Amino acid sequence: MQRSVFRRTSVICAIAVACAAGAPAGHAKNGDTHVTGEGIEQTVDCGGGTLIVNGTRNTVNALGTCWAVSMMGSGNTVVADNVINDITVYGYNESVFYKNGDPVVWDRGRELGMVNRISRVGS
Numbered sequence: 204m205q206r207s208v209f210r211r212t213s214v215i216c217a218i219a220v221a222c223a224a225g226a227p228a229g230h231a232k233n234g235d236t237h238v239t240g241e242g243i244e245q246t247v248d249c250g251g252g253t254l255i256v257n258g259t260r261n262t263v264n265a266l267g268t269c270w271a272v273s274m275m276g277s278g279n280t281v282v283a284d285n286v287i288n289d290i291t292v293y294g295y296n297e298s299v300f301y302k303n304g305d306p307v308v309w310d311r312g313r314e315l316g317m318v319n320r321i322s323r324v325g326s
Contacts (some may be wrong), residue, residue, distance in 0.1 A: 217310050249283070256281060271306070272299055292319050300324045
């Protein structure tokens with residue numbers, strides 16, 4: 204009986220530890236740049252952080268090195284100097300042009316039949 208209680212307690216503890224150590228949370232960090240709105244034209248310095256663009260018809264020139272670019276909405280355009288980790292695009296009619304880097308490109312809009320443009324361009 205004691206052995207059964209011990210096993211049950213051990214299993215419960217193991218499950219609790221596994222749940223607590225699960226996938227890392229995707230929180231914004233200091234240094235990430237957020238551009239949210241409609242019709243904004245802005246030049247930003249990525250400073251090694253993630254550029255997050257959310258809205259409609261925004262145009263962002265990203266100077267320096269971006270860890271990643273994440274874009275949501277429609278009709279947004281980003282021109283980035285350098286993207287080192289990934290470019291993720293949700294929505295439709297989005298454009299991301301990057302000059303340097305070898306990021307992983309994930310076009311979620313295209314997966315749903317929408318048209319987005321993501322490409323490397325000359326410096």
